[in-house]
Amino acid sequence: MPPGRVRLLCLPYAGGAASLYRGWGALADDRVEVCPVELPGHGRRLAESPVSRLRPLVALLATELEPVLDQPFAFFGHSMGALLAFELCRELRRRGAAEPEHLFVSGASAPDAPRTRPVLHAATDEEVKQELRFLGGTPPELLDNRELMELMLPTLRADFSVLETYHYRPEPPLTVPMTVFGGAADPSVRPQALQGWRAQTSARARLEMLPGDHFFLHASVVEILGAVAGALDAGNPA
Template identity: 65%
Template structure:
């Protein structure tokens, strides 16, 4: 019987983030759970590549990249923008007849069928973008106040905001994948009703877990979050005949 130690956890970043967001997860994860952060163009080791500005081409590229490494059980985790990408990635894998994740973990993101209410930022002024980043509390103040670093960061941020803000939800059958929804109790941008909406996207059941913290609770509640992921996968495989 498979165990959680045999599961790859592909991790997708939030807007402006990269694989480095999950740098400490391998050391903090349950024994054997293989953390696999996915690096998107425009950041980290792919800093010289143009970032995607639309979600569907991004998902197609990810599906192409993962097609040959789905030879063992895997789960998907995404935070904020990453939650939406992970959801549409699972849909794309299904459409191609490829293996489905054993579990989908969506963190800090509203259900995809919930209309966006946040102001659009991909064409906003630099100061408006900085104000939103201050509200989200995920970017160090010294970076926000550094004009040179922000000049380097803003193109990727705008591209990521464009991915989110131009997304159009398409009605499809629910995924045959259980979903765990993760949220922050003090998140100023993602409210509880929009988290509950994820239950509509699965035929295999969903549950909601809340953690102390704001939109970036995944950094302040990492240990508890990874423990819950490990326990969830353990239950998944202990229930497999």
């Protein structure tokens, strides 16, 4: 990797795959190498069993990602991916491993914020579909396709379980700079829930609101990647 370049390790939202970051690399600054992370049971790893608890998943990812942490890197995660990215930072710190240049969290309440959405990992199929409709971002034709939903539901339930069984454990704040992205019309993550992220780092923290609902990242890729490049430049001035 050329000197001065930073690997941006991108973690997906619940039910998402690494492919959701397809195209980001072509839009990113030359100094940013976009590296989507595939979770077990998702996308190219669909044949594997999904992991339904956060701590074992984070430990697995920390081990799997170790070979690519030999160069400067940053984490980006949206929704569930934001929580995974945050806990990955804490896991790497516990291991005495390299830590990221920056943490970008998107579309997620602070980890210690009380949960406000329904518990879904043991809900009926119809209740899961209702929540997906509420959040937006899932095409109606997919929600109405019984065969595709039967294929997706085990992974979705595992991901919802990751979120819904998570218990925040207080630790010293990170020393990693942080940027928090939120959707101005996100029905599930209110601006006040985003503010809580500031307490999770002793370094600088910035909140950026973008237009859109919970899946605002799809329409705001250029803006997000511009903010990523700017934040990394601020931490690594030429």
